[in-house]
Amino acid sequence: MEPTPYRTEPVSFTRRGGRLTERQQAAWDALAQTYVLEVPRHGPSTSVDPSYVLDTAQVFGRSAPLVVEIGSGRGEAVVQAAVDHPELDFLGLEVYVPGVAQTLVTMRHVGVTNVRLMVVNAAEALTTMLAPGSVHELRIFFPDPWHKKRHHKRRLVTPEFARLAARVLEPGGLWRLATDWEDYAEQIRDVVTESPDFDGGEWGPRFEGRPQTRFEGKGLGVGRTIRDVTGVRRPT
Numbered sequence: 001m002e003p004t005p006y007r008t009e010p011v012s013f014t015r016r017g018g019r020l021t022e023r024q025q026a027a028w029d030a031l032a033q034t035y036v037l038e039v040p041r042h043g044p045s046t047s048v049d050p051s052y053v054l055d056t057a058q059v060f061g062r063s064a065p066l067v068v069e070i071g072s073g074r075g076e077a078v079v080q081a082a083v084d085h086p087e088l089d090f091l092g093l094e095v096y097v098p099g100v101a102q103t104l105v106t107m108r109h110v111g112v113t114n115v116r117l118m119v120v121n122a123a124e125a126l127t128t129m130l131a132p133g134s135v136h137e138l139r140i141f142f143p144d145p146w147h148k149k150r151h152h153k154r155r156l157v158t159p160e161f162a163r164l165a166a167r168v169l170e171p172g173g174l175w176r177l178a179t180d181w182e183d184y185a186e187q188i189r190d191v192v193t194e195s196p197d198f199d200g201g202e203w204g205p206r207f208e209g210r211p212q213t214r215f216e217g218k219g220l221g222v223g224r225t226i227r228d229v230t231g232v233r234r235p236t
């Protein structure tokens with residue numbers, strides 16, 4: 001028997017449990033089968049079998065530009081964007097199941113159908129699951145800051161991760177990021193500006209398509225400055 005694969009790299013998240021509320025459970029029961037995509041696993045429950053490639057035309061039932069949000073949390077941004085842009089398809093990648101369930105609650109409330117969600121480690125999804133050049137826009141809003149220095153190695157946005165972002169983005173495709181943690185903002189700016197695969201990357205104006213999430217509200221509440229960064233995928 002093949003040994004169960006295990007992770008050798010630190011991951012950018014800790015698996016949080018948490019029960020679903022009654023509303024979340026009801027939304028999950030009604031919608032998960034259609035909107036939360038099952039993927040073949042490869043060891044941990046947030047892993048993706050490396051031989052699996054997502055067929056977006058099949059899962060959305062049409063061919064439209066794909067916007068991927070990593071760490072979609074409670075879904076505030078991805079659902080609002082899907083309402084504002086019915087012509088685009090949205091994929092939220094999130095490891096926190098109650099967040100995914102809350103996203104379904106909001107989707108049900110507003111009635112959007114152009115969103116799909118997956119409980120996966122985004123780093124694996126970008127390495128193998130998403131086809132090269134298949135993503136129109138990649139969004140990471142408020143990645144876990146991992147404040148302590150000894151935890152910085154867990155941060156998602158690194159030069160290695162920039163190569164994965166470049167792998168999946170189409171030429172001219174946008175990589176949008178935001179954070180409220182100053183030294184992570186500096187790291188993100190450096191990662192994007194120093195990447196050979198992206199133009200841009202300096203701190204810029206707030207992306208108007210990014211609604212204020214509960215997480216951002218907490219940062220603003222304690223006086224943090226929000227930094228937005230956009231990288232443009234260079235043609236290969």
Ligand SMILES: C[S@@+](CC[C@H](N)C(=O)[O-])C[C@H]1O[C@@H](n2cnc3c(N)ncnc32)[C@H](O)[C@@H]1O
Pocket residue numbers: 011012013070071072073074093094095096099120121122123140141142143144145156213214215216
């Ligand atoms: C600080 S929260 C921000 C959530 C949301 N973007 C917002 O603005 O409210 C970061 C989220 O990223 C998720 N996350 C962290 N690493 C991830 C990974 N490798 N793949 C998928 N989700 C991840 C966490 O579970 C968490 O929900």
